[in-house]
Amino acid sequence: VYYDTHVRHKWPIIPAFVLAVLFFGPLVGLVLDRVIFRFMRTAPHVARLVAALGLLVAIPQLVNLWFGQSPSFGVEGIWPSSQGSNFAVYHFGDYALNGDQVATLIATAVVVIGLTALFRFSDIGLRMRAVVESSRMTELSGINAGRVSTIAWMLSSLVAGLAGVLLAPLFAQVSATNFTVLIVAAIAAAAFGGLTSIPLTLLGGVLLGVLQGLLGGYLPPASVLAQGLRPSLPFVALFLLLIFWPSLRNRREVTDPLAGVDPPPPGLASLERSRALTWATRIFAVIVLAIAIPFVLSSNYWLLLGTQSVILSIIFLSIVVITGMAGQISLCQATFAAIGAFTTAQLVSNFHTSVLVTILAGGVLAAIVGGLLAIPVLRLGGIYLALATFAFALMFESVLVPLTWVGGGANPIKVPRPKLGPVDFANNKSFFFLAIAVLVVMSVLVIFVRSGTIGRYLDALRGSETAAQAIGINPARARIIAFALSAGIAGIGGGLFATQSGIAQPADYASFLGLFWVVLVVTIGSRTVEGGIQAGIGFYLVEEILKRLGISASWQPILFGLGAMTYAKHPEGILEYQKRRSLEFVQRQLDRRKKTGGTVQPAAAGGDAAAPAAQKPSSERVGAD
Numbered sequence: 001v002y003y004d005t006h007v008r009h010k011w012p013i014i015p016a017f018v019l020a021v022l023f024f025g026p027l028v029g030l031v032l033d034r035v036i037f038r039f040m041r042t043a044p045h046v047a048r049l050v051a052a053l054g055l056l057v058a059i060p061q062l063v064n065l066w067f068g069q070s071p072s073f074g075v076e077g078i079w080p081s082s083q084g085s086n087f088a089v090y091h092f093g094d095y096a097l098n099g100d101q102v103a104t105l106i107a108t109a110v111v112v113i114g115l116t117a118l119f120r121f122s123d124i125g126l127r128m129r130a131v132v133e134s135s136r137m138t139e140l141s142g143i144n145a146g147r148v149s150t151i152a153w154m155l156s157s158l159v160a161g162l163a164g165v166l167l168a169p170l171f172a173q174v175s176a177t178n179f180t181v182l183i184v185a186a187i188a189a190a191a192f193g194g195l196t197s198i199p200l201t202l203l204g205g206v207l208l209g210v211l212q213g214l215l216g217g218y219l220p221p222a223s224v225l226a227q228g229l230r231p232s233l234p235f236v237a238l239f240l241l242l243i244f245w246p247s248l249r250n251r252r253e254v255t256d257p258l259a260g261v262d263p264p265p266p267g268l269a270s271l272e273r274s275r276a277l278t279w280a281t282r283i284f285a286v287i288v289l290a291i292a293i294p295f296v297l298s299s300n301y302w303l304l305l306g307t308q309s310v311i312l313s314i315i316f317l318s319i320v321v322i323t324g325m326a327g328q329i330s331l332c333q334a335t336f337a338a339i340g341a342f343t344t345a346q347l348v349s350n351f352h353t354s355v356l357v358t359i360l361a362g363g364v365l366a367a368i369v370g371g372l373l374a375i376p377v378l379r380l381g382g383i384y385l386a387l388a389t390f391a392f393a394l395m396f397e398s399v400l401v402p403l404t405w406v407g408g409g410a411n412p413i414k415v416p417r418p419k420l421g422p423v424d425f426a427n428n429k430s431f432f433f434l435a436i437a438v439l440v441v442m443s444v445l446v447i448f449v450r451s452g453t454i455g456r457y458l459d460a461l462r463g464s465e466t467a468a469q470a471i472g473i474n475p476a477r478a479r480i481i482a483f484a485l486s487a488g489i490a491g492i493g494g495g496l497f498a499t500q501s502g503i504a505q506p507a508d509y510a511s512f513l514g515l516f517w518v519v520l521v522v523t524i525g526s527r528t529v530e531g532g533i534q535a536g537i538g539f540y541l542v543e544e545i546l547k548r549l550g551i552s553a554s555w556q557p558i559l560f561g562l563g564a565m566t567y568a569k570h571p572e573g574i575l576e577y578q579k580r581r582s583l584e585f586v587q588r589q590l591d592r593r594k595k596t597g598g599t600v601q602p603a604a605a606g607g608d609a610a611a612p613a614a615q616k617p618s619s620e621r622v623g624a625d
Contacts, residue, residue: 001016001019001020001024002016002017002019002020002021002164002165002168003168003174004067005019005020006076007076013076013078017078017165020161020165021158021161021162021165022158024161025154025157025158025159025160025161025162026154026155026157026158027157028157028161029150029153029154029155029156029157029158030150030153030154030157032055032153032157033149033150033153033154034150036051036055036565037051037149037153038146038149038150039569041131041135041145041146041149042135042136045382045383046327046329046382047567047571049329049382049383049386050329050519050522050564050567051564051565051567053329053331053386053515053518053519053561053564054519054523054560054561054562054563054564054565054567055561056180056183056515056561057515057516057519057557057558057560057561057564058557058558058561058562059176059561060176060177060179060180061176061554061555061557061558061561062558063176064175064176064554065552065554065555065558069554076169077099077100077103077165077166077168077169078100078103078165078166079098079099079100079102079103090102100166100169100170103166104166107162107166108202111159111162112198112199112202115159115198116198116199119198124148124151127143127148128148128151128152130143130148131143131145131148131149131152135149164179167179167182180512184234184235184238184390184391184394185205185208185234186205187238187387188204188208188234188235188237188238188241188391189201189202189204189205189208190204191204191237191238191241191242191245191387192204192205192207192208192237192241192245194245208233208234208237211233212230212233215229215230215233216230229399231398232394232395232398232399235391235394235395235398235399236391236395236399238387238388238391239388239391239392239395242377242380242384242387242388242391243376243377243380243388296432297429297432300428303428303429303432304428305540305544306432307428307431307432307435307500308497308500308540309536309537309539309540309541310432310435310436310439310536311435311439311493311496311497311500311536312493312497312536312539312540313439313532313533313535313536313537314435314438314439314442314489314492314493314496314536315333315334315337315489315490315493315494315497315517315536316517316520316521316532316533316535316536317439317442317443317446317489317493317529317532317533318333318336318337318486318487318488318489318490318493319333319486319517319518319521319522319526319532320446320521320526320527320528320529320531320532321446321449321482321485321486321489322482322483322486323518323521323522323526324525324526324527324528324531325446325449325450325455325458325459325462325482325527326458326461326462326478326479326482326483326486327458327461327462328378328381328385328479328482328483329382329383329385329386329389329518330385330386330389330483330486330518331386331389331390331393331511331514331515331518332373332389332390332392332393332396332511332514333486333487333490333514333517333518334393334490334509334510334511334513334514334515334517335392335393335396335397335509335511335514336366336369336370336486336487336488336490336491336494337366337490337491337493337494337497337509337514338396338397338401338407338494338506338508338509339362339365339366339369339487339491339494340359340362340363340365340366340490340491340492340493340494340495340498341362341415341494341495341497341498341504341508341509342362342401342406342407342408342413342498342504343358343361343362343365343366343491343495344358344359344361344362344415344494344495344498344499344504345408345413345414345415345498345503345504346405346406346408346413347361347362348415348416349413349414349415354418354419355415355416355417355418355419355499356418356420358495359418359492359495359496359499360492362491362492362494362495363488363489363491363492363495364488364491365491366487366488366490366491366492366494367484367485367487367488367491368484369487370483370484370486370487370488371480371481371483371484371487373389373392373483373487374479374480374483374484375476375480376388377389377392378476378479378480378483390511390515393511393514394511396511397506397510397511401506407504407505407506408504408505412503412504412505413503413504413505414502414503415498415499415501415502415503415504416499416502417431417499417502418434418499425499431499431500435496435500438492438496439533442489442492442493443529443533445485445489446489446529447529449485454478454481454482457473457474457478458478458479458482460473461473461475461478461479494509516557516560516561517539519557519560519561519564520535520538520539520560521535522564522567522573523535523560523563523564523566523567523573523574524538524573524574524575525572525573525574525575525576526573527571527572527573527576528572528573528576531573531575531576534575542556542559542560543556
């Protein structure tokens with residue numbers, strides 16, 4: 001907003017600053033609180049985390065649609081100067097600072113002192129901390145938790161807007177991506193302060209900047225460390241701080257003492273339908289596949305989209321395992337897919353190993369990495385686990401992928417199609433059926449685990465970890481197995497994707513793309529196998545629909561990002577919720593037909609049509625899937 005008003009429309013600095021920071025900043029916070037987060041005040045932490053991830057996916061694309069896709073150049077700062085703020089130089093002893101740097105120092109000092117005083121010495125600061133602890137308990141004390149939350153959102157958005165205006169002149173070009181990456185650096189500084197201390201957060205940011213400067217000054221510019229470690233230092237710092245920093249180690253979210261009054265999440269629709277309806281649903285699915293497969297095979301274009309959808313569905317099954325079954329938000333599933341892809345590519349190109357064997361090897365290596373990563377990060381849980389996995393993904397992408405022996409360096413690694421005896425999967429149709437076969441195997445594996453001992457353990461842990469431990473369940477063991485299984489499935493999917501495209505390249509497994517994957521699966525339905533498959537199909541289908549309607553592809557992440565807002569009310573996913581409603585309607589019709597001897601009678605007001613399906617005799621309910 002500041003760039004658009006000051007640079008494009010030639011507004012003076014002060015009016016542009018007031019509009020961008022003092023008006024639009026708090027306004028954005030007010031809208032987010034009133035439209036989204038006020039309805040999530042008593043929701044579980046994972047629901048609020050999913051909503052925040054949805055916004056992180058949607059907002060940059062909304063900014064691009066509103067202000068244009070092209071990066072902005074020549075952004076001026078807020079320090080007035082007849083020569084332009086970038087050229088006003090002030091000397092402090094041996095140090096020279098331009099106007100933008102002086103403005104940043106002054107604004108930082110004012111914000112740090114003001115926020116510290118606010119949280120330590122004012123009633124509103126104390127009330128904000130109380131609302132974070134438990135909004136329900138705060139309401140019982142006679143405090144309007146909604147008003148306090150609104151003030152907190154408006155204040156945080158104002159500070160974020162001020163930071164954006166101050167940071168913009170430091171970039172050669174400004175785009176939404178710049179600020180998205182900066183969020184990780186900001187979280188690393190906040191982690192240094194234990195996510196509670198503002199002065200220590202400032203110190204953490206200063207130390208991070210100084211360390212980056214030292215690395216740039218002492219490392220050879222062309223060295224791997226200078227090109228890989230220096231720009232990725234915030235990611236490495238965040239990961240290490242979350243794992244080893246004393247104030248964060250073994251830390252989990254604050255549990256609301258009144259959280260137990262919330263109703264449990266709804267059960268799966270597949271577990272609430274009768275045996276007859278279960279078989280009818282399966283027959284309908286077979287009919288749909290019988291129609292869809294010939295259509296996909298009818299042209300090379302649809303065959304390509306169909307194959308990619310099937311492979312992406314395999315990767316999405318890993319999110320079903322870790323999020324739907326284990327109840328954890330992992331943001332590094334794309335990284336595990338990359339491990340599988342690059343392992344496949346390196347083994348085939350350097351050792352000429354069988355492609356199918358290398359795909360399995362990539363899955364095994366990804367599972368090992370996932371299991372090892374789970375050991376430290378599972379001590380965190382919740383939002384801290386999500387941050388740690390995202391930091392690991394960014395660290396892997398920035399430090400390891402550029403290495404020749406990992407990601408192939410600047411050039412993608414070629415990967416041939418597999419062969420199995422006389423069958424050569426270089427043919428696109430045969431490869432499509434290979435992908436379907438792998439998807440079926442992975443789906444059966446996930447269903448088997450969900451209905452087995454580990455699945456029961458994970459269900460119990462998702463309900464109450466304390467109660468599960470009381471009956472002898474080992475939380476660490478069950479979740480490490482789930483993490484390793486999830487990583488292994490993603491690794492196999494990544495290797496298969498590399499063989500389908502013919503190359504293994506980092507862009508196909510970018511960390512921010514993986515973040516979008518998580519949002520997509522959670523929105524569609526992360527608690528069922530069919531939810532993961534539907535998400536894989538929806539990823540390409542929605543993109544194709546938007547393309548044929550002439551709508552910008554930016555709307556795809558916007559739609560799914562905003563769709564994640566429904567997670568708090570429907571944690572089972574949008575499609576699972578709609579499926580439950582449809583099945584309840586069909587079940588009522590079948591029950592009414594059974595009572596009337598085959599003739600469906602109109603339901604009287606308050607009659608069978610309003611009766612919940614749960615009133616059926618329990619003997620008619622069996623598990624399905």
